[in-house]
Amino acid sequence: MTLAVSSDSRARPSWLAEQSNLIGLAAIIVLFWVLFTSLAPGFVSSFNLFALSRSLAVDVVIGFSTMVVLATGGMNLAIGSIGVCAVMASGYMMQTLGLPIPVAMALALLLGAFLGWLNGFVIVRSGVNSFIITLASASLFLGAMLILSKAQTFNALPPEIAAFGRMRWKFISPLLFIALGLGAALVVLFRFTALGREILAAGANARAAELSGVPVGRAIIIAHTLSGALAASAGLMLVIRLGAAMPSIGQDWLLPSFLAPVLGGTLLAGGYVSVVGTILGAFLVTTIRSGLLVMQVGNFWLQLFLGLILLAAVMLDRYRGIYAERRSLGRKDAGRRASGKSA
Amino acid sequence: MSTMTRNTTFGQRFLANEWSALAIAIAIGLVTLAVLSPAFLTEFNLYVMLRSFCVVLIVAFAQMLTLAVGQMNLSVGALGGLVAIAVGGMMEKWGFPVPVAILCGLAIGAAGGLINGLLTVRTGINGFIITLATASAFTGINLGITESIPFYNLPASFVAFGTERFYALPYLLLPPVLIAIALAFFLARTVPGRQLLAVGGNPQAAELSGIPRDRVIVMAHTLSGLLAGAAAILAVAQLGSAQPTIGADWLLMSFAAPIIGGAALTGGHISVAATALAVVLIVIIQNGMVLAKVDPYWVQFLLGALILAAVGLNRLRAVRAGGA
Amino acid sequence: MRLTIEGIGKDFPGVTALDEVSFEILPGETHALMGENGAGKSTLIKIITGLYRPDRGRLLVDGKPVDFTSPRDAIAAGISAVHQERNLIPRFTVGENIMIERPPTRNGVIDFERVHAEARKFLDMIDPSIDTRTEVRHLSVAQMQIVEIAKALSLEAQVLLLDEPTASITGHEAEALFAVVRRLRAEGKAIVFVSHKLEEVMAISDRVTVLRDGRVAAAGEPIASMNRGKIVSAMIGREERVAEMGARDVDRSKVVMEAKDVTTSFGHRGVSFRLHKGEILGLYGLVGAGRTELARALIGDGKVVSGELRLNGQPVTIPDVPTAIRRHRLGYISEDRKAEGLILAHPIRSNVAITVWRRIASALGLITRSNERRLVHPLVEKLEVKTPSIEQAVGKLSGGNQQKVSIAKWLAAGVEILIIDEPTVGIDIKTKTAIHELIGEITREGLSVLLISSDMPEMITLADRILVMRDFTLAGTIENSHRYEPMSREIMGFIHAGEETSPVAAGAARA
Amino acid sequence: SDNKIALIPGGPHPYFAPWEQAGKDAAKDFGIAAVDFKVPAEWKLNLQTELVESLVTQGYTAFGIFPGDAVGINQTVEELTANNIPAAALAGCAQDPTKMSFCLGTDVFNSAYLGTQALIKAMGGKGKIVHLAGLLVDPNTKLRMDAVEKAVKETNGAVTIVQHITDTDAQEAADQKINALLGAQKDEIDGMVSTAYIPSVVAAKSLRNLGDKRIKLVGIDDDQIVLDGIKDGFVAGTMAQNPYGQGYVGAYVLDLIASGTCTVKADAPWIKTPQTEHFIDSGTLLISNDNVGTYKDDLKKITGEIQSTFKDKYLTCK
Ligand SMILES: Nc1ncnc2c1ncn2[C@@H]1O[C@H](COP(=O)(O)OP(=O)(O)OP(=O)(O)O)[C@@H](O)[C@H]1O
Ligand SMILES: Nc1ncnc2c1ncn2[C@@H]1O[C@H](COP(=O)(O)OP(=O)(O)OP(=O)(O)O)[C@@H](O)[C@H]1O
Numbered sequence A: 001m002t003l004a005v006s007s008d009s010r011a012r013p014s015w016l017a018e019q020s021n022l023i024g025l026a027a028i029i030v031l032f033w034v035l036f037t038s039l040a041p042g043f044v045s046s047f048n049l050f051a052l053s054r055s056l057a058v059d060v061v062i063g064f065s066t067m068v069v070l071a072t073g074g075m076n077l078a079i080g081s082i083g084v085c086a087v088m089a090s091g092y093m094m095q096t097l098g099l100p101i102p103v104a105m106a107l108a109l110l111l112g113a114f115l116g117w118l119n120g121f122v123i124v125r126s127g128v129n130s131f132i133i134t135l136a137s138a139s140l141f142l143g144a145m146l147i148l149s150k151a152q153t154f155n156a157l158p159p160e161i162a163a164f165g166r167m168r169w170k171f172i173s174p175l176l177f178i179a180l181g182l183g184a185a186l187v188v189l190f191r192f193t194a195l196g197r198e199i200l201a202a203g204a205n206a207r208a209a210e211l212s213g214v215p216v217g218r219a220i221i222i223a224h225t226l227s228g229a230l231a232a233s234a235g236l237m238l239v240i241r242l243g244a245a246m247p248s249i250g251q252d253w254l255l256p257s258f259l260a261p262v263l264g265g266t267l268l269a270g271g272y273v274s275v276v277g278t279i280l281g282a283f284l285v286t287t288i289r290s291g292l293l294v295m296q297v298g299n300f301w302l303q304l305f306l307g308l309i310l311l312a313a314v315m316l317d318r319y320r321g322i323y324a325e326r327r328s329l330g331r332k333d334a335g336r337r338a339s340g341k342s343a
Numbered sequence B: 001m002s003t004m005t006r007n008t009t010f011g012q013r014f015l016a017n018e019w020s021a022l023a024i025a026i027a028i029g030l031v032t033l034a035v036l037s038p039a040f041l042t043e044f045n046l047y048v049m050l051r052s053f054c055v056v057l058i059v060a061f062a063q064m065l066t067l068a069v070g071q072m073n074l075s076v077g078a079l080g081g082l083v084a085i086a087v088g089g090m091m092e093k094w095g096f097p098v099p100v101a102i103l104c105g106l107a108i109g110a111a112g113g114l115i116n117g118l119l120t121v122r123t124g125i126n127g128f129i130i131t132l133a134t135a136s137a138f139t140g141i142n143l144g145i146t147e148s149i150p151f152y153n154l155p156a157s158f159v160a161f162g163t164e165r166f167y168a169l170p171y172l173l174l175p176p177v178l179i180a181i182a183l184a185f186f187l188a189r190t191v192p193g194r195q196l197l198a199v200g201g202n203p204q205a206a207e208l209s210g211i212p213r214d215r216v217i218v219m220a221h222t223l224s225g226l227l228a229g230a231a232a233i234l235a236v237a238q239l240g241s242a243q244p245t246i247g248a249d250w251l252l253m254s255f256a257a258p259i260i261g262g263a264a265l266t267g268g269h270i271s272v273a274a275t276a277l278a279v280v281l282i283v284i285i286q287n288g289m290v291l292a293k294v295d296p297y298w299v300q301f302l303l304g305a306l307i308l309a310a311v312g313l314n315r316l317r318a319v320r321a322g323g324a
Numbered sequence C: 001m002r003l004t005i006e007g008i009g010k011d012f013p014g015v016t017a018l019d020e021v022s023f024e025i026l027p028g029e030t031h032a033l034m035g036e037n038g039a040g041k042s043t044l045i046k047i048i049t050g051l052y053r054p055d056r057g058r059l060l061v062d063g064k065p066v067d068f069t070s071p072r073d074a075i076a077a078g079i080s081a082v083h084q085e086r087n088l089i090p091r092f093t094v095g096e097n098i099m100i101e102r103p104p105t106r107n108g109v110i111d112f113e114r115v116h117a118e119a120r121k122f123l124d125m126i127d128p129s130i131d132t133r134t135e136v137r138h139l140s141v142a143q144m145q146i147v148e149i150a151k152a153l154s155l156e157a158q159v160l161l162l163d164e165p166t167a168s169i170t171g172h173e174a175e176a177l178f179a180v181v182r183r184l185r186a187e188g189k190a191i192v193f194v195s196h197k198l199e200e201v202m203a204i205s206d207r208v209t210v211l212r213d214g215r216v217a218a219a220g221e222p223i224a225s226m227n228r229g230k231i232v233s234a235m236i237g238r239e240e241r242v243a244e245m246g247a248r249d250v251d252r253s254k255v256v257m258e259a260k261d262v263t264t265s266f267g268h269r270g271v272s273f274r275l276h277k278g279e280i281l282g283l284y285g286l287v288g289a290g291r292t293e294l295a296r297a298l299i300g301d302g303k304v305v306s307g308e309l310r311l312n313g314q315p316v317t318i319p320d321v322p323t324a325i326r327r328h329r330l331g332y333i334s335e336d337r338k339a340e341g342l343i344l345a346h347p348i349r350s351n352v353a354i355t356v357w358r359r360i361a362s363a364l365g366l367i368t369r370s371n372e373r374r375l376v377h378p379l380v381e382k383l384e385v386k387t388p389s390i391e392q393a394v395g396k397l398s399g400g401n402q403q404k405v406s407i408a409k410w411l412a413a414g415v416e417i418l419i420i421d422e423p424t425v426g427i428d429i430k431t432k433t434a435i436h437e438l439i440g441e442i443t444r445e446g447l448s449v450l451l452i453s454s455d456m457p458e459m460i461t462l463a464d465r466i467l468v469m470r471d472f473t474l475a476g477t478i479e480n481s482h483r484y485e486p487m488s489r490e491i492m493g494f495i496h497a498g499e500e501t502s503p504v505a506a507g508a509a510r511a
Numbered sequence D: 001s002d003n004k005i006a007l008i009p010g011g012p013h014p015y016f017a018p019w020e021q022a023g024k025d026a027a028k029d030f031g032i033a034a035v036d037f038k039v040p041a042e043w044k045l046n047l048q049t050e051l052v053e054s055l056v057t058q059g060y061t062a063f064g065i066f067p068g069d070a071v072g073i074n075q076t077v078e079e080l081t082a083n084n085i086p087a088a089a090l091a092g093c094a095q096d097p098t099k100m101s102f103c104l105g106t107d108v109f110n111s112a113y114l115g116t117q118a119l120i121k122a123m124g125g126k127g128k129i130v131h132l133a134g135l136l137v138d139p140n141t142k143l144r145m146d147a148v149e150k151a152v153k154e155t156n157g158a159v160t161i162v163q164h165i166t167d168t169d170a171q172e173a174a175d176q177k178i179n180a181l182l183g184a185q186k187d188e189i190d191g192m193v194s195t196a197y198i199p200s201v202v203a204a205k206s207l208r209n210l211g212d213k214r215i216k217l218v219g220i221d222d223d224q225i226v227l228d229g230i231k232d233g234f235v236a237g238t239m240a241q242n243p244y245g246q247g248y249v250g251a252y253v254l255d256l257i258a259s260g261t262c263t264v265k266a267d268a269p270w271i272k273t274p275q276t277e278h279f280i281d282s283g284t285l286l287i288s289n290d291n292v293g294t295y296k297d298d299l300k301k302i303t304g305e306i307q308s309t310f311k312d313k314y315l316t317c318k
């Protein structure tokens, strides 16, 4: 069949088919919500929903931070360190220097972006794998922060910070809206801007992109800069949540930062990201974790159940995907297929 | 390529080796520390360094094997912890003889790896997610069994193995050295070893060439689990008690060493020698920081700086070797 | 061994690649499999080798049904293949790649001496100059193809399937391959041969099967009963149309690109030429002569070390490819479209629009899919890319259609100078003609083309002048007289200046 | 009462094992509906706060918490008190300003200070020492470092501190660092003071392996390996804490507060520490060769004393 304009819209995979992975993930999340709600009524109490939305917000942004670098086929192991640098910088600026909150936060975000840029710059200039560079810079950034701050906590921040952290909109933390807002911006970036497309192209096939005129080095540097800024945002969200700037923030970000995007369909190899998928991925994990806690699964066994349910969830999603594909093929000429099989 | 190797100086040939920059960095480190601190080259300090080399090396190998086929094993540490407490429990609670307990421990490690491999291959889900999930499950079993309380009463002979030494050489060094030799041989000279690298290098091509790709991936995961188990058993001997926290901080190191040693995350390219040297380098850096009485606030910073320096050196080498 | 293909059908999302395909492959024959790009040839070969399971129909070996679940099964049954895609392990040596399926062992340990000795045996049949101890990643595209062939030969199978084995090798190696094919046929083996080069097919095959749109258009016709016209009309369902370049009088007053005594970081020496506006300047040479690398140096993917490069009269230094494209409107179509030309996982839409994203972005810096579609769609139509939609991932297209997409990309980019490296490798006759016409058309519209090709007829059809490159220097320039015989003799004369006439020249002259 | 009280450590750790029994005993002795020991899956602040939050939804009415982070926990506590759920810091304190009702635990500064003094005494008042500490980013670590330095400074130079070694609270890191220390400087140093659980264990074991009784070690907590070291002379002493007492008394007091019968007295004889102004010492004592057999009884006695006098000293009750 040669392409003809008229056939184009018809043959183009429908929006629904394109989003089938996300719909599948969403369906699984709904399944868990139904399950947890019926088993443990406390799960949908407004207190729990608030708590859930708040931890979700941070996990989503951490996931974004890794996602934008995965887009280039690279990794950023330094997100935790960048996050804590921004956190401590904001704490210093607000508590010691007494700068207004917005100024301090903006400068902290800039610092995060700068540290990310530094990563990207060194990676591109040296040609060394991003894994190694960011492994080393994670140590460097954290170390510099410790040297400068002597690991002192800033816990006399302006009270508005903590108040904002406790704020609720119905039963949802406003932090979640910040996270979703960042998500929307990222959707625009990767779908509708040349820059986002170039980042993806560079991640999918750097050589081909380069020969097509994509400034691959620049795309990688920008992705890292963005990752740094997002890591800083996640850090600042934690400052708001905890009402203090502490040096221990960011130490446990690494795995969740990968979990959300990868569950959501972002390729580790680069070239494809799913912003909504990352949100859903983080949502799935948060749901499972919170559900198990509310269901009072034995203390020490919680990790086991978390692992098993995660496995079950990804397998469910996988088989749903295979099934959906079969169905869409089968519809075409199911009769002939059947006869072919019996032959 | 062929002309390059033929008529070149020893120096150029040395530089062409992937591990040469690491070797140089290690040499620099050794000399610096020896000059800085008279204690560095004492028998006991050498023993201490060699001893802390053992577990890390096997952990790095465990990760290296999954990297070889283009996969990752995020459950190395969790599986290690599980094996550690299983071995401890078998010795303390059930009174198993040491060799039996060790064999059972290795079997548990291999079984864990097998589960990872089978799940990855059968479901077609990225190994990254599978092992992330099984890691949580393994840790859960570990904590569920122990409630985070270690097993202390291990047989004296077993604990002694973890501490005794022949001059500067700890007995503990024996298994990693044997494993390193066996692995190098396995990867270079045996059919399954080559198949492993072939699958990592180009899975599609390997499959078209009649290599059972899925089976090879399962094998890589199983071996990875086996090595994680071996590392855990050594860690128990080294620490003298079966701690549930064994393995908790293996993950980053397990990736760092093979990758600093030049392994490609995409698979198909690993080096036993370079991985071992990377571990040596890391151990020297860590030892050196204690030795040089580095201010605690500077430890992290210097660690990063030194890794970066080593990487830079390797980059320089690659450029030089390329130009030669 | 007799291989019967019975009512085979295969569907991919959106495409029926094969439908009711039946024919027979007999021992002791060379069976050509022909068809346009996307006709389903490679899919059929993948089914025979157990990589895909057929959705309908079955395979029979010597009359008995077989069901291959993996390539292992097919290999065990005595079937080996050279696939269209490259299938080598980059970090392994040539020898090990060739012997990968059954490396010789001693006491369970691989005996590398014997690996290389055995590999040598098979490699020597095609090209003795490749060292079996070199790692494959250091080889050129052509050399890799030769290794692939040696690897398939090493299985000493009863049925040998060759999917476009000659697409990226020169006449010399192709001749050697045909000699091997003839010998195998004499030994009673069956050979299936896929090629878009009709001359080759006519020369070596006994029977020919033609596929059109996944169905059999001609099944096992004896070659004697066929002629070029018959095969082509079976393939395209109508008469062949020959590229008609028309009278080309290029106005040579305006030089768009000029190299003066250029030395490059790859080792080119004293390269001087002029490319005029609207001209097609051919660059011919044997594999490894350095044509691709010259192109790289020109577009900033390598360095011009000394000498001068002028574009539209202005001396320039091009630091990188994006600058070449954006500032100097200079583009390059790679010979290796899978690795360097296309982003296989991305849809046709993105692959074509990639060079113009920044141009089609709105004032806010936003681009929409419909903007992209509006740009891409006409091009994809013009080149008759065979695809269910422009949202299809390029990796799922047939080889020929992939090449069309990579050409479409540069048409979209609107460059002024285009370097095209082997534009029709693996492209069927109809498409090839279309592409030739296209190249002619774009130059009439004012684009200038530097055309790299190892296909002498193509060169003579298209080029206005031909530069001959030998060993990283230019050996001579020829004005195209469009007369095949004297032209090819003259070109070969430059290539082998000072050498005796080699079989390559003879092979090329025959073709 | 029908209170449901949760005792929550920072993560899985053997130190807290006695809390389980303490909770059960308290529930029985004081007739509380439930005193449950709930452990976060990992030693991470966010897991701890998530656990607390989920327990609130399950109807727990009071919390005894070991702060996973002395500062980071405060926001959660603030939310608890906003919901009329009292919380107390047990074993370790939260950093002021905090809404924790009180802190019953080990004064980390004082414990480190006393431990160092004990070490100095064991060394005969002079020599060189090394301080083994936990996570550098934990605010308590800084306090302990200051405490050690304070004790050393008081010797007017007779004792010097060679270095602080931090981040030793993972088994393997501790083993590596402490052995590296011994490898490099075992002839130079005369004593080691450990202010974290794991390095205490590892140091005790390493000294035994080395067969070195010259280097004095004062550790923290009563791990079996450390106690054996004391009995055999490889360890000079260890600072015992009172986990059982913290859990037991903590549950008792939380019950009183949650029932509304009592409120915390503002002008009670609180101890002021660098961390908090509402500190109650749960009992710190040095275990040495003299009392290694009997220290448990001593701790029980202390526990009984704190419990029986708590109401009068620190609370106003209806
Ligand atoms: N994995 C796949 N997924 C989806 N469609 C596919 C896949 N492989 C092939 N196709 C489609 O099946 C059809 C047949 O492709 P095939 O590669 O067999 O053609 P071909 O005859 O070998 O062409 P060429 O001469 O260009 O190599 C094409 O339309 C192609 O787009
Ligand atoms: N026989 C050979 N032995 C070793 N290296 C070779 C050989 N032939 C070619 N090469 C290398 O492979 C590369 C091929 O060169 P290049 O691609 O520029 O040639 P070309 O003229 O474009 O030929 P083609 O594109 O037809 O392969 C060069 O780097 C060359 O050094």
Ligand SMILES: [Mg+2]
Pocket: C041, C042, C043, C084, C163, C398, C399
């Ligand atoms: Mg094909």
Ligand SMILES: [Mg+2]
Pocket: C291, C292, C293, C335, C421
């Ligand atoms: Mg070329």
